[in-house]
Amino acid sequence: MIVIENTLVSDEVIEEQFVCDLSKCKGGCCEDGDTGAPLETGELDIINEVYEIVKPYLTKEGIREIEQTGRYLYDREYGWVTPAVNGGMCAYGYHDEKGILKCAFEQAYYDGKISWKKPISCHLFPIRIKVGKEYDLVNYEPRETLCAPACKLGKKLKVPVYQFLKEAITRKYGAEYYEALDAYYQMYHGKK
Template identity: 65%
Template sequence: MIVVDNVLISDEIAEAQFVCDLNKCKGGCCEEGDAGAPLEDAELDLMVDLYEKIKPYLTPASVAEIERKGKYVYHKEFGWVTPTLGGDNEICVYGTRDEKGIIKCAFEQAYNDGVIGWKKPISCHFFPIIQKTGRKGDYDRMNYEPRPTLCSPACSLGKKLKVPVYKFLKEPITRKYGEDFYNALDKAATEYYTAKKK
């Protein structure tokens, strides 16, 4: 376990290697799962405020489902999540497939086009790291949880390129916790990996 500030980080985040291979997984993490993407409380208003701006990126089916269910829904196990088209293991309503069959996030597409300034829910940005806050809110926990089959190509590509999980996810880690935190994690992970090789 690596500890930085009040965040408990699993050793695998320093040790395992991972680089998304979208041509193989097709963005399946936006579809495969027990519910939609978990949302932080601070993100709920964003989902509402940005909806009209990202609406042009959505399919008619997604628009109909959002206007029927709402911009987010409550799940008894995961709390507030994005709606899905249908039930579990269905595509997130904010996802669309491109001509190659790769699922693209409407928020991220709008962000890349300069339409909005928010990239996507932090839980999506973090994957395959699952980040949760402790019950009392006094610490966070970060675990490495790739999907066994879906993420197999990403694990293989990460090993080939020799990219640790935390380095691949530098952007969301910095977005959530700041640059000083990431630098401290980088130092701790390097020390951990060096010690393990001895």
């Protein structure tokens, strides 16, 4: 474990290698799980603010689910989450012309319509954060089968998890936090 600020970071975040391979997994992490995407409390207001802008990107099924259950809902185990269509795909997801599951928030962001990229839990995947009383646990939790191509590509390209997720980690914790992770990596795993 690595202690940085009020977090305990699992060694796997530094030691394991990972690069998403969307051509293989087809964005399956957006439909593989027990609930929709976990949300931070502050993200609820953002979803309310951008919903009408994002709505044209959504599928009919996604809109129907959101209208029936709400823009987000509370799960006893995971806290606030996005709704999921029939217990599967995130209601804010859609398939592109290649069959890859994409995020409506992220597409609206890339199209310059909103300034919020997507829920931080999605941006950080396969890192999962478990909030604790004194420390948050920052763990590497890829899906065993679904993420196998990403693990393979990460090893081939020699890209540690934390480097692949530089933008997301910096967004969540700040540049100094990311630099601390990188310094640890360079000290113990960098070129010798």
